[in-house]
Amino acid sequence: MAGKDLQQMSDEVSVDEINARLTMQLATSHDGLPWNCTVYFVLYEGSFYWLSFPGRRHSQELAANPNAAIAIVIQPTQPVVGVQAEGVVAIVQDIIEAEAVLDIYVGKYNQGGQFISLLRTGNNKHNLYRLSPKRVMVFDERGSRATISPRELRIT
Numbered sequence: 001m002a003g004k005d006l007q008q009m010s011d012e013v014s015v016d017e018i019n020a021r022l023t024m025q026l027a028t029s030h031d032g033l034p035w036n037c038t039v040y041f042v043l044y045e046g047s048f049y050w051l052s053f054p055g056r057r058h059s060q061e062l063a064a065n066p067n068a069a070i071a072i073v074i075q076p077t078q079p080v081v082g083v084q085a086e087g088v089v090a091i092v093q094d095i096i097e098a099e100a101v102l103d104i105y106v107g108k109y110n111q112g113g114q115f116i117s118l119l120r121t122g123n124n125k126h127n128l129y130r131l132s133p134k135r136v137m138v139f140d141e142r143g144s145r146a147t148i149s150p151r152e153l154r155i156t
Contacts (some may be wrong), residue, residue: 018043018074018146028061028062035056041070041072047132066090069086069088070085072084079142082141085135089132095120
């Protein structure tokens with residue numbers, strides 16, 4: 001259903017369904033070479049967030065080229081359901097944004113609780129990354145949706 005808002009996907013794939021998944025695939029590239037990795041993530045206010053060390057290959061590639069794509073498998077068996085997005089990645093510096101995201105992250109994974117205090121003191125070894133989607137697609141083979149899958153979702 002083209003034009004559907006990511007935060008309003010209740011008849012398709014909900015934000016809760018997405019956040020119930022433990023991992024997402026993150027695709028980056030540098031010098032024409034693609035890379036794909038798995039990261040723990042949360043979806044918050046239409047953006048995808050994850051923690052990572054700045055020395056990891058995907059983090060280094062994002063520093064050189066902030067364009068990336070993600071994929072999340074919602075239902076791996078038939079009927080298959082998944083969400084894919086492309087967008088621009090930035091490191092989160094804003095404490096208020098980081099606190100809101102990390103509240104969800106800590107609740108989901110029971111880790112990352114010390115990130116905020118370490119961010120405030122400049123001693124954090126991880127960065128908090130945000131992918132702001134420019135385009136989101138949902139692939140949903142459930143019921144009548146299979147005939148119009150994949151569909152683009154509008155980000156607002």
